[in-house]
Amino acid sequence: MIPMQFKNKVLGFSLVEIAVVLVILGFVLGALLLPLQAQRTQAFQLQTENTLDQAKKALLGYAVSRGRLPCPASASSNTDAGSRGLESPLPITGTCTNVSGYLPAATLGIQPTDTFGFAIDAWNNRIRYAVTQTNNAGAADANFTTANGMSNQGVTNLQPNLRVCSTSTGITAAMCSSAIETNFLTNSAVAVIFSIGATGAQASGGADEDANLDNGPVFVSSTDIPIGEFDHILVWISPYVLFNAMIEAGQLH
Amino acid sequence: MKAKQKGAVLIIIAFIVGLAATAYFVTSFSVISNQTNQAKKTYQALNEAKQALIGYAISHPNFPGQLPFPDRNSDSNYDGYSDCNSPTSSFSYELLIGQLPILGQTNPCIAPQTGLGSDFKDVDGNRLWYALSRNLVHKYESSAILPVDPVINPSIIMSPVYPWLRVFDASGRLLSDRVAAVIIAPHNLIGSQNRASNTPAATEFLDALSIDGVAYSNADYNSPDEDFIAAPDSRNVTATDTVYEKPYYFNDKLIYITIDELIEATARRAGAEAKHLLNEYQLRTLQYPYAANLASILNNHVSTGINLTGMLPIDVTDTCVCADAQSCSCSFNLIKSVTFTRGSSTPFTSSTSCTMSGAACTCSGAGSCLSGARNFTCTSAGVCTHDINGAANRYDFTAHDHLDIPVPPIPSASGGCSAIYNKARCNGMGSFNIGLKESPWFKTNFWQDYFYYQWSAIPNLQVGGKTGISALIIGTGQTIVSEVGITQNRPSSSILDYLDSTENTNGNNVFDGPNKQHNNNYNDQPLIVEPK
Numbered sequence: 001m002i003p004m005q006f007k008n009k010v011l012g013f014s015l016v017e018i019a020v021v022l023v024i025l026g027f028v029l030g031a032l033l034l035p036l037q038a039q040r041t042q043a044f045q046l047q048t049e050n051t052l053d054q055a056k057k058a059l060l061g062y063a064v065s066r067g068r069l070p071c072p073a074s075a076s077s078n079t080d081a082g083s084r085g086l087e088s089p090l091p092i093t094g095t096c097t098n099v100s101g102y103l104p105a106a107t108l109g110i111q112p113t114d115t116f117g118f119a120i121d122a123w124n125n126r127i128r129y130a131v132t133q134t135n136n137a138g139a140a141d142a143n144f145t146t147a148n149g150m151s152n153q154g155v156t157n158l159q160p161n162l163r164v165c166s167t168s169t170g171i172t173a174a175m176c177s178s179a180i181e182t183n184f185l186t187n188s189a190v191a192v193i194f195s196i197g198a199t200g201a202q203a204s205g206g207a208d209e210d211a212n213l214d215n216g217p218v219f220v221s222s223t224d225i226p227i228g229e230f231d232h233i234l235v236w237i238s239p240y241v242l243f244n245a246m247i248e249a250g251q252l253h
Numbered sequence: 254m255k256a257k258q259k260g261a262v263l264i265i266i267a268f269i270v271g272l273a274a275t276a277y278f279v280t281s282f283s284v285i286s287n288q289t290n291q292a293k294k295t296y297q298a299l300n301e302a303k304q305a306l307i308g309y310a311i312s313h314p315n316f317p318g319q320l321p322f323p324d325r326n327s328d329s330n331y332d333g334y335s336d337c338n339s340p341t342s343s344f345s346y347e348l349l350i351g352q353l354p355i356l357g358q359t360n361p362c363i364a365p366q367t368g369l370g371s372d373f374k375d376v377d378g379n380r381l382w383y384a385l386s387r388n389l390v391h392k393y394e395s396s397a398i399l400p401v402d403p404v405i406n407p408s409i410i411m412s413p414v415y416p417w418l419r420v421f422d423a424s425g426r427l428l429s430d431r432v433a434a435v436i437i438a439p440h441n442l443i444g445s446q447n448r449a450s451n452t453p454a455a456t457e458f459l460d461a462l463s464i465d466g467v468a469y470s471n472a473d474y475n476s477p478d479e480d481f482i483a484a485p486d487s488r489n490v491t492a493t494d495t496v497y498e499k500p501y502y503f504n505d506k507l508i509y510i511t512i513d514e515l516i517e518a519t520a521r522r523a524g525a526e527a528k529h530l531l532n533e534y535q536l537r538t539l540q541y542p543y544a545a546n547l548a549s550i551l552n553n554h555v556s557t558g559i560n561l562t563g564m565l566p567i568d569v570t571d572t573c574v575c576a577d578a579q580s581c582s583c584s585f586n587l588i589k590s591v592t593f594t595r596g597s598s599t600p601f602t603s604s605t606s607c608t609m610s611g612a613a614c615t616c617s618g619a620g621s622c623l624s625g626a627r628n629f630t631c632t633s634a635g636v637c638t639h640d641i642n643g644a645a646n647r648y649d650f651t652a653h654d655h656l657d658i659p660v661p662p663i664p665s666a667s668g669g670c671s672a673i674y675n676k677a678r679c680n681g682m683g684s685f686n687i688g689l690k691e692s693p694w695f696k697t698n699f700w701q702d703y704f705y706y707q708w709s710a711i712p713n714l715q716v717g718g719k720t721g722i723s724a725l726i727i728g729t730g731q732t733i734v735s736e737v738g739i740t741q742n743r744p745s746s747s748i749l750d751y752l753d754s755t756e757n758t759n760g761n762n763v764f765d766g767p768n769k770q771h772n773n774n775y776n777d778q779p780l781i782v783e784p785k
Contacts, residue, residue, distance in 0.1 A: 021265060028273055046290065053297070154529070155522075156314035156692075164372075184356065185372040221372075238370035240308030241301060247311055248518065250780060253525035 041198075044122035045233070048195045051112070051121060052235045055129070055193045058108040063242060064249040069191060070108065071145050072101025072129045073118060078200075085117025096133070096145035099162075100215040103129040103193060121195040121233075130192045130217070132160035144190060155252050160239050162189040163218045168207040171218050185221060189236040192219050197231030205229055291376040292506075295438045299508045302353055302373040302381050302436050309369055310389075310515060311522040317694055318405030318519040320389045320434055321358060321369075323351030323382075326452035328359065331380065337362040337391070344392075350384040350455055350474040353436070363391055375438035375506065382458060384474050384481070385434040386512070387415040405519060406698045407731035407776075410512050416479050420509050423484030425464040433515045435481050437471055438506040460503040471505050483507040517771075517778070520728045523700040524780040527565055527726055530689040531706075531782050533655035534570065538586040541708040541724050541783075542570035542689070548746050554688075554701050555664055562707040562748075565726070567696070568663045569686040573635075573650065575669060575679040581648050584635040587687050589651045590617045591637055593629045596645020600624065607631070647680040657690035702743070703729050705751050708782070709762065716779050717766020723783040727752060727764065730776030753777050 013021075063069050071089065075082025082088070085106030089096065103126075105111070105119035114120050119127040132144050143149030143158070150158060164185045165176035176184035194212060199205060206229045208222040221234040246252035310320050325336040327347065335354030338344065340361060353373055358366035373381045388409060392401050403414070410431065418432035439458035442448065446457045454472070461470035462482050469482045486504035535541050543556040544563035556566035573583030583591065592615040595601075601609040606620030607629075614622030614629050616637070621630040624641065631637040639646065652658050658672045659665050666672040668683025677685035695701065707714065708724035716722055732741035735753035743750050752758045753775045756765050767779050 021269070024269055028269060155312045186368070186370045187356075188367060188370045236371060238301070238305045238308070240305040240312060240370055242308070243312040244304050244308030244518065247308075247521050247525055250521070250525060250528075253522070253529040 044198065047122040048197075048233055049235075051110075051119065051127065052193050052195065052233060054110055055103055055108070055119065055127065056191075056235055056237055058110045059191055059193070059237065060242065060245050062108055064245050064251060067148050067151055067246075067251045068146055069131050069144050070104050071096030072098050072131060073104040073107070074098065074101050075116075075118065075126070078126050081116045082118070085113060085119070091147065095142050096131075097142060098131075098215075099133050099217050100128065100130040103127040121197075121200075123195075123198050123200060125196050125200040128192075128194050128196065128212070130162060130219070132162050132190050132217070134159070134161040134217070150246065151252055155243055155247065158239070158243075160188050160190040161217055162192050162236065163187050164189060164192060164234060164236055165211075165218060165220050167222055168211040168220045171211060171220070173216055174218065176218065186236060186238070188239050190239050190242050192234060192236045194219070194232050194234040197233060199231055205231065208232075294376040295440075295506050296508070298373045298375060298381065299436050299438055299506060301371065302369065302383075303508055303510055305369040305371060305373070306353075306383075306434060306436070307510060307515060307518050309367075311518045314365065314692075315363070315694055316391060316402055316405075317522050318389065318515065318698070319391055319402070320385045321354050322348055322362065322390060323384070324354045325351035326454065329452055331452065332356070333368065333380070334359045335362055335366075335368070344387075345475075346387070346477055347475040349387060349390070350472075351382065353381045353383045355380070375440055377441045379439045379441075379458070382437040382439055382455070382471075383434060384418070384437075384471075386413070386418055386432070386479075388413045388417070388512075389433055389515075402697075404698050405516070406523075406700055407516050407520065407703055407729075408699075410516055410731050413512075415477075417512055418479045418481060418509070420481045420483050420507065421464070421469060423462065423464070423482070423503075425467075428483060429509065429511055431512045432479075432481070432509045433512040435471075435507055435509045437481075440486070440504040440506065443504050444502040460505045462503045471507065481507060481509070483509070516731075520700075520703065520730070520778055521780075523695060523698075524704065524726060524728055524778065526692060526695055527567075527700075527704055527706075528780055528782045530567065530655065530691055531708075531724060531726075532785060534689060535724075535783070537653060537655075538584070540710065542566045544706050544708075546746070547748060547751065548744065553744065555686075561709060563705075565689075565701050565704050565706050567689040567691050567701050568659055569688045570656075571687045572684050573677070573687065574684045575648065575682055578644075578646065578669065578681045579640065580636070580638045581650075581679055582634075582636045583650055583687075585618050585633070586635075587652065587656060588635065589653050590615050591631065591635075591651075592616075592649040593622075593637065593639055594647050594649065595624065595641055596643040596647070597641075601629075645680070647678055650677045650679070650685070651675070652687055652690075655690055657688050659686055659688050663688070705729055705748070712783070713762055715763045716781055717764075717768065719766070719781065721784065722781055725764065725782055726780050727757065728776075728778035728780070730778065733776060734774055736774045 071087040073083045073085050074088040087104040087107045103119040105113045106117035112120055121127055143153050163176050165171050166183050170177045172178050175181050208220040208230045209232055211220045212232055222230040311317050321335045322337050324331055324334055328336050331352050333356035335358035338348050354368050355372055356368040388403055419430045420428045420432050422428055448457050456472040459472035469480055471481050484503055531541055544560040545554045545566045546557045547563050554567050555569040571587055575581035592613050595612040598612045600611045601614050601622040601624045604622040607614050607616040607622050609622045616631040619633040621628050627641045629639040652675055658675050658677045660672045666677055666685035669681025670677055670679040670683035670685040672685050705727040712721045712723040714722035729751045734740050737755055739749045741750045748758050754765055757777055764779055
């Protein structure tokens with residue numbers, strides 16, 4: 001039997017007090033955790049954007065020092081060993097004819113990579129890369145990926161053809177729209193680098209995302225889309241940014 | 254015991270206060286970090302747009318150095334396309350400010366009607382704005398107003414036709430008065446700005462600032478007011494700040510391209526063109542052309558004697574000679590072919606290593622054509638002769654693609670030779686010249702006057718720490734007071750009027766490296782031609 005005097009001394013917090021404390025604690029934890037979750041998502045996005053920017057700079061540096069852009073790395077899937085992050089084919093084994101593939105991180109020496117040497121985004125998906133294979137008034141040629149190819153042509157003859165469209169609606173195999181071309185963000189990119197986003201490992205993300213994965217020269221960077229459908233993150237290299245860097249380095253006339 | 258239990262409440266309250274403080278700091282840090290990232294993104298877009306604009310200017314096939322007109326609101330849209338003036342309209346400064354022409358150009362803009370190739374936007378999603386100097390645009394006015402295009406070379410830096418743009422900071426300090434173009438991120442609406450209409454005016458995007466009672470606006474370049482402001486926005490100025498005048502209705506972010514930057518980049522294009530021409534010549538003739546004299550006359554670009562140093566010999570590198578109507582000499586290193594045509598129209602009947610067509614025989618190397626007992630023959634050295642009578646016989650020479658047979662006023666053909674459209678025709682004693690075939694823009698902008706040239710049969714030249722060099726050119730830049738104290742004046746027969754340092758002017762084979770810093774007294778820009 002417990003004495004009455006002791007009972008009075010061990011009175012705890014009232015239910016009201018506990019409730020108030022819990023509510024306040026809830027508010028505080030919510031204030032902390034919600035931004036953290038948003039920040040985590042934002043951090044992944046930012047990290048991927050930084051990786052893509054880093055890739056752009058690495059490609060420009062590669063072009064300035066080698067006089068050409070690298071061929072895309074090849075692999076049949078997101079987990080395949082493929083060319084192990086090296087451009088494919090290597091210049092000693094053949095001419096680059098691939099428009100699309102993966103960013104050749106091992107060739108460029110950039111990080112982070114997966115175990116096979118392919119550059120990866122914040123969601124551990126391999127970063128894609130496409131390079132123009134057409135120039136000189138539309139003639140199919142590998143001058144952008146062949147040593148001295150651009151220099152031999154001269155800047156006035158180089159006409160890169162990669163398209164980035166604002167929507168997949170109306171795109172053709174080579175243009176953002178038939179007849180007079182509209183809906184394009186660029187019609188002269190020399191290279192396109194992109195992440196397949198947070199939902200990359202899932203099934204098709206719609207026509208806009210599918211257009212980026214068909215190995216063609218036409219890409220989509222959609223901004224007006226249903227929430228959750230399109231989350232690819234694309235960057236591309238303006239021909240004039242490349243030309244400026246190469247002329248400054250004495251690699252192009 | 255009782256006192257300890259009451260203290261627990263205090264601990265819990267302290268814990269909650271700690272959590273709240275942590276939440277506040279995390280949130281505050283997040284805001285600051287976000288602002289920093291946003292500013293970084295905007296400046297990244299601005300800088301990339303700057304590189305693209307410079308790249309556009311220097312890689313233009315016909316007018317290197319010219320910048321595109323902006324995308325203006327006068328055609329009822331901001332569609333990303335450059336809007337050029339009608340050839341029948343007079344010039345207006347409104348033509349020179351608008352959005353970046355990222356997608357292309359509208360008629361009547363000159364070809365190629367390309368855009369900048371990337372969708373440059375500030376972090377708020379607004380397309381970047383752009384204003385440029387009147388000195389750097391193609392002139393679409395009536396042809397009665399000449400010249401049609403500005404001459405863009407180093408002389409334009411100090412001798413522009415119109416004032417360069419000027420950029421000030423928020424305290425009114427002049428940042429540069431030699432600005433070729435400004436690129437501005439407009440950011441979100443401030444003050445009374447309203448962008449709801451289809452074609453808002455520049456004032457709905459770009460901001461104004463009052464400095465010491467003087468109003469400066471980034472939007473008022475619709476008249477010859479070349480002043481722009483690069484200032485921090487209100488977010489970064491505290492309410493108690495006493496330096497910047499209030500109110501803080503300003504959130505533009507501005508970067509600029511100086512004419513010095515643009516000309517240096519354009520000079521690299523011109524240097525690359527000169528290097529290409531020299532190497533093409535060397536590829537066929539197995540040596541570089543002899544240099545033209547440094548001399549006190551204009552347009553002196555004729556290869557002279559056995560000069561290894563001097564000016565670029567783009568006008569004349571070699572001379573071909575006909576000793577008489579029967580014999581002409583012109584190396585097949587210089588000409589693609591020579592065609593001999595009988596004046597009598599009597600056809601040739603057989604040939605060896607040449608092609609015949611009626612009375613004409615064309616040789617691209619050693620070979621001959623027969624017409625009965627008469628023949629026309631060329632040696633591999635390009636000495637061609639015939640023994641066919643007739644005053645109307647003639648030789649027609651066609652230069653290689655990288656070479657040119659100049660026409661007057663450049664020293665051209667004489668005597669029994671005449672030059673027409675990269676071809677020369679001879680029917681008697683005479684001569685004709687051959688020079689480098691530069692792109693038309695090279696000479697219309699007088700870039701040949703801005704390069705010093707030197708080569709050596711053995712690779713004993715040195716640029717900076719790099720040895721083993723056979724040929725080089727040095728961009729001379731505009732005339733300045735050089736490092737060696739010379740007030741340069743051109744044209745001149747003295748190297749001191751072209752190059753700036755002791756190392757570059759002392760007559761030995763060693764020159765400053767390409768990384769030597771430019772300043773008011775040094776603007777030489779070396780480019781190694783060989784090794785490539």
